[in-house]
Amino acid sequence: MPQLPLLSNTVSARVRAHFCLTQAELGRFLGVTPAQVSNVEAGRSVFSEAVQERLFQLRRWLPQEAAPAPEAPAPEPPEAGPLQQRLRRCRHLAAGARYELEEMRRRTQAHAARQQALARLRQVLLTPHDPASPIPPDPAADPAHNRRWLTHLETNTAVAPAPPTAAEVALLEVRLAALEYEAGELEKRLPAPDSVPE
Known part of the structure; x- marks a missing residue:
């Protein structure tokens, strides 16, 4: 799956984020170039x-906008001595390991979101059109174009790198737990900060 660029707050950017689309993919659906999508999103x-x-x-089909993700915690300051x-x-x-684990989870979530988005787009x-639907039919809809576009998206998704396996995630979680345990044991053996000579 292509890497999605950072998004602006335009309608097209929100559409791309919601349906997990790149500028090229949305441009293909709209019948414009990726550069045109980029220029619109840049204002x-x-x-x-x-x-x-x-x-x-x-x-x-866009939902209400979600709250921004929380910021990552700041790293701890370095200390001196062998321990x-x-x-x-x-x-x-x-x-x-935490970053890699988060990346694995992000890839898994992105893959699942892409699959859900493809199903929703289909x-x-x-x-x-359902006559009982409160949303009126779109007179500009072109089912043949839409089908070709969706087939292209499905092909891109099929050849994208697979998300990590459960075993890969479990092995990294065990490695992270071991590193955190070792760090905790080292902290117990360190002298108190005010007893360390300058």
């Missing part, structure tokens, strides 16, 4: 009325 340009109508097909040096090393390795774009 340098606007979509034509026809493109905005196509964007509306996806925009109308402090090993403690720093353990903390460094544990931070790397439902939104390929299901015939």
